[in-house]
Amino acid sequence: xxxxxxxxxxxxxxxxxxxxxxxxxxxxxxxxxxxxxxxxxxxxxxxxxxxxxxxxxxxxxxxxxxxxxxxxxxxxxxxxx
Numbered sequence: 001x002x003x004x005x006x007x008x009x010x011x012x013x014x015x016x017x018x019x020x021x022x023x024x025x026x027x028x029x030x031x032x033x034x035x036x037x038x039x040x041x042x043x044x045x046x047x048x049x050x051x052x053x054x055x056x057x058x059x060x061x062x063x064x065x066x067x068x069x070x071x072x073x074x075x076x077x078x079x080x081x
Contacts, residue, residue, distance in 0.1 A: 001039060001053075004079065008035045011077065020054060029064075030071055036061055037068025038079045 005016045012018075012031040019035050021028060032054070039045045040061075047058045047065075054061060071077065 001043075001045070004035060004038050004043065007079065008038070022055075029067070033064050033068035034071050034077060035068070036064040037072060040065050041069070042079050 005019060008014075008019060008031050009016055011034070012027055014028065014031055018028045019032050023029070036050060036054075039050055040047060047061050050056075051058045051061045054064075056064070
């Protein structure tokens with residue numbers, strides 16, 4: 001997960017703590033969406049585990065993953081391995 005955090009932070013020019021903040025500022029929300037999308041869809045992490053890590057509910061994380069999916073489709077970001 002650390003690699004995903006670093007990659008998202010590099011793309012958005014933010015700190016890792018910004019991913020985990022409750023901020024609804026667009027850049028942070030987009031970064032959180034991309035992070036969650038990659039963690040769940042690309043790396044196979046469970047929504048419940050990610051929800052605990054982000055201090056959110058699983059349905060909330062599910063919504064964030066959908067946001068991340070839209071970002072990936074629009075901006076063609078790819079997770080580097």
